[in-house]
């Protein structure tokens with residue numbers, strides 16, 4: 001089978017999230033607001049009807065067991081509000097008022113040794129699942145679909161088309177998975193000093209280093225028109 005015996009790799013982050021109808025917050029006009037908190041990371045968006053969608057990433061160096069993830073809503077809410085107690089009051093408020101909180105550890109697949117077996121192949125998350133911190137999992141899956149279509153159109157033998165596809169796609173996909181890991185590492189500072197350093201550097205990084213140009217390899221990618 002393609003993929004072989006590959007275990008997903010734990011990223012050191014747990015994702016939690018929920019939906020709060022009638023939040024009473026002003027709509028964010030299609031924007032997702034993201035906050036690097038003092039201990040964890042928070043994102044939220046408010047629809048025009050006042051429904052708020054939020055997620056939080058908290059750090060946990062040891063991979064939690066399935067049982068540990070099955071905590072009651074109140075236990076997660078208590079843990080989360082403690083994580084954000086020094087941050088924007090809106091965050092613990094949203095968490096407290098949300099009746100259902102979903103939780104799961106975040107894994108990725110940095111390197112799946114083989115994506116194909118004869119005429120059977122993997123694409124999307126099955127081949128290269130990336131942490132949501134990359135913001136690129138769905139984009140990669142769509143690129144895969146378009147690129148695979150080009151390969152199958154231009155190369156008559158399906159096994160050869162899949163081999164070509166894997167050779168072309170693997171470097172980019174694995175680079176983005178690694179980028180997701182790198183971005184995730186800043187989300188949950190392990191100490192006050194780490195938080196202070198992150199907050200001091202962040203404005204400089206976003207002003208001079210994270211630019212349209214530096215992100216062009218991710219956002220301006222074009223699928224080749226032919227599999228020559």
Ligand SMILES: Cc1cc2nc3c(=O)[nH]c(=O)nc-3n(C[C@H](O)[C@H](O)[C@H](O)COP(=O)(O)OP(=O)(O)OC[C@H]3O[C@@H](n4cnc5c(N)ncnc54)[C@H](O)[C@@H]3O)c2cc1C
Pocket residue numbers: 015123124125126130132134135136137138139140141
């Ligand atoms: C919290 C979170 C936030 C994310 N944020 C972003 C983001 O901002 N930007 C972005 O680009 N990506 C994001 N992603 C990643 C994105 O959702 C995935 O990378 C993308 O959905 C992968 O698409 P896929 O088609 O490969 O797999 P999937 O979307 O997982 O689709 C696989 C489908 O196969 C079905 N299936 C599984 N087994 C079988 C079976 N045996 N028979 C039939 N059907 C089966 C499943 O039910 C599923 O519908 C995020 C993911 C998460 C979890």
